[in-house]
Amino acid sequence: MSVLLIAEHDNKTLKPFTLNAISAASKIDAEVHVLVAGSGCESVAKEAAIIPLVKKVLYCDSHNYQNYLPENLAPLVTKNADKYDHIVASANTFGKNFMPRVAAALDTSQVSDVIKVNSPDTFVRPIYAGNAFATVKSNDKKRCVTIRPTSFEPAPKTGGTAQVEKVDAADVPNFSKFIKREETKSERPELGTARIVVSGGRGLESGENFKLITDIADKLNAAVGASRAAVDAGYISNDHQVGQTGKVVVPDLYIAVGISGAIQHLAGMKESKIIVAINKDGEAPIFSIADYGLEADLFKALPEFLSELNKLNTIQK
Amino acid sequence: MKILVAVKRVIDYNVQIRVKEDGSGVHTDNVKMSTNPPDDNATEESVKLKESGKVKEVVAVTIGEEKAQETVRKALAVGADRGIHVKADSYIEPLGIAKILKKVVEKEKPDMVFLGKQAIDDDCNQTGQMLAAMLNWPQATFSSKVSLKDKSMEIVREIDEGLETIEVNLPAVVTCDLRLNEPRYASLPNIMKAKKKPIEQMAAKDLGVDIANRVQQLKVEEPPKRKAGIKVANVAELVSKLKNEAKVI
Numbered sequence: 183m184s185v186l187l188i189a190e191h192d193n194k195t196l197k198p199f200t201l202n203a204i205s206a207a208s209k210i211d212a213e214v215h216v217l218v219a220g221s222g223c224e225s226v227a228k229e230a231a232i233i234p235l236v237k238k239v240l241y242c243d244s245h246n247y248q249n250y251l252p253e254n255l256a257p258l259v260t261k262n263a264d265k266y267d268h269i270v271a272s273a274n275t276f277g278k279n280f281m282p283r284v285a286a287a288l289d290t291s292q293v294s295d296v297i298k299v300n301s302p303d304t305f306v307r308p309i310y311a312g313n314a315f316a317t318v319k320s321n322d323k324k325r326c327v328t329i330r331p332t333s334f335e336p337a338p339k340t341g342g343t344a345q346v347e348k349v350d351a352a353d354v355p356n357f358s359k360f361i362k363r364e365e366t367k368s369e370r371p372e373l374g375t376a377r378i379v380v381s382g383g384r385g386l387e388s389g390e391n392f393k394l395i396t397d398i399a400d401k402l403n404a405a406v407g408a409s410r411a412a413v414d415a416g417y418i419s420n421d422h423q424v425g426q427t428g429k430v431v432v433p434d435l436y437i438a439v440g441i442s443g444a445i446q447h448l449a450g451m452k453e454s455k456i457i458v459a460i461n462k463d464g465e466a467p468i469f470s471i472a473d474y475g476l477e478a479d480l481f482k483a484l485p486e487f488l489s490e491l492n493k494l495n496t497i498q499k
Numbered sequence: 500m501k502i503l504v505a506v507k508r509v510i511d512y513n514v515q516i517r518v519k520e521d522g523s524g525v526h527t528d529n530v531k532m533s534t535n536p537p538d539d540n541a542t543e544e545s546v547k548l549k550e551s552g553k554v555k556e557v558v559a560v561t562i563g564e565e566k567a568q569e570t571v572r573k574a575l576a577v578g579a580d581r582g583i584h585v586k587a588d589s590y591i592e593p594l595g596i597a598k599i600l601k602k603v604v605e606k607e608k609p610d611m612v613f614l615g616k617q618a619i620d621d622d623c624n625q626t627g628q629m630l631a632a633m634l635n636w637p638q639a640t641f642s643s644k645v646s647l648k649d650k651s652m653e654i655v656r657e658i659d660e661g662l663e664t665i666e667v668n669l670p671a672v673v674t675c676d677l678r679l680n681e682p683r684y685a686s687l688p689n690i691m692k693a694k695k696k697p698i699e700q701m702a703a704k705d706l707g708v709d710i711a712n713r714v715q716q717l718k719v720e721e722p723p724k725r726k727a728g729i730k731v732a733n734v735a736e737l738v739s740k741l742k743n744e745a746k747v748i
Contacts, residue, residue, distance in 0.1 A: 251665070252628065252638060252640075253637050253638070256632065274659050275640075275641060275656075275657070275658040275659045276658075276659070278624050278628075278640070279628065279638075279640050279641075280628075281625075281628075282593070282624075282625040282626075282627075282628035282629045282632070283628050283629070283631065283632035283638070284632075285594065285625070285629065286594065286597060286628070286629035286630075286632035286633050287632055289594070290594070290713065291592050291593070291594045291712070291713035291714045292593070292594070292623070292625050292629075293714060294622070294623045294624055294625060295622060295624075304717065307622075308622065308722070309620065309621055309622050309719070310510070310516045310525065310619070310620060310622070311619060311622065312722060313515070313516050313721075313722070314516060314518050314525055314719050314720065314721060314722065315719070315720050315721075315722050316716055316718070316719050317716075317717040317718045317719075317720075318714050318715065318716050318717060319714070319715045319717055320713065320714050320715075321713050321714070321715060322713045322714075355635065355637070357636070357637045357667065357668040357671075358637035358638075358665060358666070358667045358668070359665060359666040359667075360663075360665055361653070361664040361665055361666055362663070362664045363658070363660065363661070363662070363663045363664075364661050364662045364663075364664075365660040365661045366660065366661040374659065378747070378748070402748060414678075419661075420643075420657060420678060421659070421660070421661050426619075427676075427677055429659065434747050435741070435745070435747040435748065445515065446512075452725055455747070456741070456745045456747050457725075457728075458737065458741070464730075469727060469730070470727045471725045471727065472727065472728055473728035473729075473745065474728055474729060474730075474731055474737055474740055474741070474745075475727075475728065475729070475730045475731065476730070476731050476733070476734065476737050477730060478733075478734070483734055486733075486734040486735075487734050487737070487738065490734055490735055490737075490738040491738065491748070494738070494742065494748070497748055498747070498748055
């Protein structure tokens with residue numbers, strides 16, 4: 183009985199959500215093994231080996247895994263799946279992309295986007311954009327599970343001494359090719375892991391006006407989010423989108439500005455610890471889930487908000 | 500070239516779903532149903548490729564109860580040439596759906612299969628990838644830009660970090676993001692014409708694939724309700740609450 187967790191990384195360091203996935207995996211079974219597949223990624227294998235919850239690291243180095251093409255990665259996972267009852271990865275665009283290929287190859291029905299592990303075969307997962315929670319029991323012998331990273335605490339990073347075992351690469355089909363990745367560079371914290379998120383919606387009325395949001399975000403060392411309406415209107419790029427079709431965030435503080443609170447947006451942020459809503463429409467649905475609501479014109483409220491923040495002696499980082 | 504586009508009938512995205520009191524699922528009686536939104540993007544892209552002259556035929560397929568045919572009719576009304584309805588009376592997991600689609604692909608021999616990236620009811624996000632694996636084809640998931648070449652496709656994908664560009668050889672499976680295109684509305688004359696387009700029917704159970712569900716749904720419940728908090732009078736009060744009460748800044 184053990185779990186094979188597929189690590190997400192950039193060939194240099196582990197992606198933060200891998201730590202959340204490891205902690206979820208450890209709730210399924212204490213024997214957590216991590217597969218680090220990549221190109222020139224020995225430092226990642228070493229980083230995984232000192233995570234106390236990790237009992238063993240499988241390390242596979244090949245240029246075929248440099249960009250985690252699912253057509254290449256899935257056969258490697260499948261080949262190493264024999265000894266494991268569970269194959270686990272994050273339910274982000276990394277895990278969502280390759281895991282169903284593994285499940286199909288193993289003829290097992292995948293359980294996606296788990297937010298709670300009840301037992302090794304029973305899980306809770308959101309359906310209908312988080313408007314219902316389903317408790318499901320997997321009757322497969324081998325289980326492929328993706329976990330929603332923000333529903334689990336990150337595992338501690340250091341103190342462990344797991345053995346690193348090299349594994350051979352698998353055959354690759356050679357019918358897909360990576361061309362390029364355009365990562366949105368930002369000095370601000372990453373949206374998925376930020377402690378504070380400041381989001382703007384259609385109420386901002388233009389891309390230029392998002393400066394009101396970014397000014398506050400910079401003052402609070404926060405990430406910048408947006409509603410789908412703001413993204414579709416072209417105010418801001420889609421990697422900022424919070425919601426069912428964007429990112430799910432669970433920050434300590436979520437500030438929604440000029441966002442009415444469509445179901446699809448709420449699905450991405452309603453688990454935040456503290457929610458603030460600033461909206462001129464007092465009837466906006468966002469107020470029904472906000473801890474603190476301010477019914478005001480955002481074009482007046484945001485500059486005031488910034489000047490009030492400037493008056494504070496200290497701001498938590 | 501030929502495209503197979505898969506469409507699913509789901510509860511309309513504007514409907515606030517209600518969980519059944521006995522925990523057995525959500526209410527679907529007398530609830531507005533429509534095509535899964537990203538499946539509309541899949542149909543639109545298929546039809547656009549046909550209009551560009553590169554694709555000769557678009558076949559729309561759905562799997563589900565009698566009324567699921569409506570989703571195929573809608574695809575026919577916006578430009579698909581013919582339809583296939585695989586009848587199934589109860590819920591089938593993505594694994595079983597992928598096996599059925601594989602059978603349809605073996606019969607139809609398309610160069611591409613287009614699907615939505617995810618269904619908005621079970622939110623599984625599995626079918627396209629599973630189908631690609633079963634066919635031993637490459638896949639392009641979360642596609643927001645599709646450029647068809649002679650023997651391959653260049654695809655821009657939406658990933659957490661931003662955008663990724665890949666090239667996949669044909670045949671391939673493409674799962675579509677909402678940002679791929681703007682699905683058109685069917686005109687009344689086209690809706691009328693679509694009624695004359697053929698829809699072939701077959702039963703899922705006759706296809707000779709194992710579609711038994713492996714994951715048992717034990718219960719469905721409402722998520723914990725979040726209570727509305729308070730309204731503050733002004734910005735100064737808001738900042739003071741965040742600093743001194745919630746202690747988050």
